[in-house]
Amino acid sequence: MSTHTLAVVGGDGIGPDVTQAALAGVQAVAERYDFAVDTTDFDLGAERYLRTGVVVDEETISALRGHDAILLGAVGDPRVAPGVLERGLIVALRVAFAQSVNIRPVRLYPGVESPVRGVTPENCDLVVIRENTEGLYTGGGSLSHTGSDNAVAIQNSISTAAATADAVEFAFELARARRGRVTLCHKTNILVHAGRLWQDTVDQVASRYPDVEHDYVHADAMCQHLPLNPGRFDVVVTDNLFGDIISDLGATVQGGLGLAAGANYNPKGSAPSMYEPVHGSAPDIAGKGWANPAAATLSAALCLAGLGERQAALTLEAAVASVLAELPAFAGPDMGSDTAGLGQRIADRASQIDPHRHGADDKSLMSALSLLAQQRQTR
Numbered sequence: 001m002s003t004h005t006l007a008v009v010g011g012d013g014i015g016p017d018v019t020q021a022a023l024a025g026v027q028a029v030a031e032r033y034d035f036a037v038d039t040t041d042f043d044l045g046a047e048r049y050l051r052t053g054v055v056v057d058e059e060t061i062s063a064l065r066g067h068d069a070i071l072l073g074a075v076g077d078p079r080v081a082p083g084v085l086e087r088g089l090i091v092a093l094r095v096a097f098a099q100s101v102n103i104r105p106v107r108l109y110p111g112v113e114s115p116v117r118g119v120t121p122e123n124c125d126l127v128v129i130r131e132n133t134e135g136l137y138t139g140g141g142s143l144s145h146t147g148s149d150n151a152v153a154i155q156n157s158i159s160t161a162a163a164t165a166d167a168v169e170f171a172f173e174l175a176r177a178r179r180g181r182v183t184l185c186h187k188t189n190i191l192v193h194a195g196r197l198w199q200d201t202v203d204q205v206a207s208r209y210p211d212v213e214h215d216y217v218h219a220d221a222m223c224q225h226l227p228l229n230p231g232r233f234d235v236v237v238t239d240n241l242f243g244d245i246i247s248d249l250g251a252t253v254q255g256g257l258g259l260a261a262g263a264n265y266n267p268k269g270s271a272p273s274m275y276e277p278v279h280g281s282a283p284d285i286a287g288k289g290w291a292n293p294a295a296a297t298l299s300a301a302l303c304l305a306g307l308g309e310r311q312a313a314l315t316l317e318a319a320v321a322s323v324l325a326e327l328p329a330f331a332g333p334d335m336g337s338d339t340a341g342l343g344q345r346i347a348d349r350a351s352q353i354d355p356h357r358h359g360a361d362d363k364s365l366m367s368a369l370s371l372l373a374q375q376r377q378t379r
Contacts, residue, residue, distance in 0.1 A: 013281025015073025021293035021343025046077030055088030097271035106250030111325025123231030130243025177368035261298035289338030310370035
């Protein structure tokens with residue numbers, strides 16, 4: 001029996017609750033498919049920062065590094081200035097563990113209604129691959145003459161060939177395992193230097209994947225095409241800022257941020273990847289049991305796929321989808337159960353559901369990511 005070690009960072013607000021609910025589903029599929037999961041809880045987030053003045057230290061980073069993967073709940077607290085926790089923890093871990101690829105699935109599940117007319121489960125299943133460590137998010141810049149009419153802000157954006165190639169190569173690998181199409185999203189007509197680097201990289205990588213088609217869409221045009229015709233896209237690859245924006249647009253198309261999973265992925269397997277829902281910490285409802293654990297559980301399913309546990313990942317995803325289809329509401333007191341109750345309901349469903357009768361297929365993200373993980377393990 002194989003054993004996977006997971007570092008668990010509940011974080012802030014609703015994070016601990018949705019993470020524990022998600023772990024119930026992970027344990028259920030682990031028992032069903034005969035593997036073990038060992039978890040270690042890490043005290044990271046607002047409470048630790050307020051208590052110690054330190055967001056994360058090298059000793060903790062070293063301890064996290066010793067795990068196969070990291071499950072993160074949510075980070076953010078009104079008592080802490082914006083950016084302290086987000087940059088000090090999430091961005092810091094992305095950089096420390098070379099999580100150069102952000103994976104954001106945009107999939108509409110049966111029984112979930114998109115706010116965009118005409119979007120159906122049959123035409124909404126794409127993946128946004130976002131470069132995860134560079135661009136405007138590197139943090140370089142300056143602000144001078146603050147508070148005066150002469151204030152000047154400079155925010156640096158950095159794109160390197162190495163990190164760009166990581167994202168693009170992964171996008172082509174993923175597309176080859178899915179439906180064979182990559183779309184580059186950028187603003188090459190305005191950001192001519194960074195755009196040229198991205199386009200050159202796509203052209204170079206594409207030459208090694210003759211079985212994968214590729215095209216280009218400007219970022220502003222993507223904001224129209226994605227909601228109106230999501231079926232046009234298979235794998236979209238883009239830079240950090242554009243990816244942050246269009247993946248949240250995709251989340252709206254698929255039913256809301258409360259259903260959106262995410263992964264901060266190390267494509268080389270040299271350090272643990274980190275999996276997290278993207279809905280935030282929602283401190284206003286923390287402790288009320290009103291948070292839907294679907295996104296956290298789908299992120300946990302992505303984690304299992306990233307560890308090569310294909311059947312477990314497909315089963316957990318199918319369990320989430322089948323429970324979502326039964327809910328009278330997707331969040332708040334009208335869900336029909338509290339957070340822990342929904343987590344247990346998903347876990348119970350995962351113990352018996354046949355994923356292949358509920359939409360699982362060989363071209364899904366879970367299948368494709370599992371395949372890439374298995375190929376990496378055999379290299």
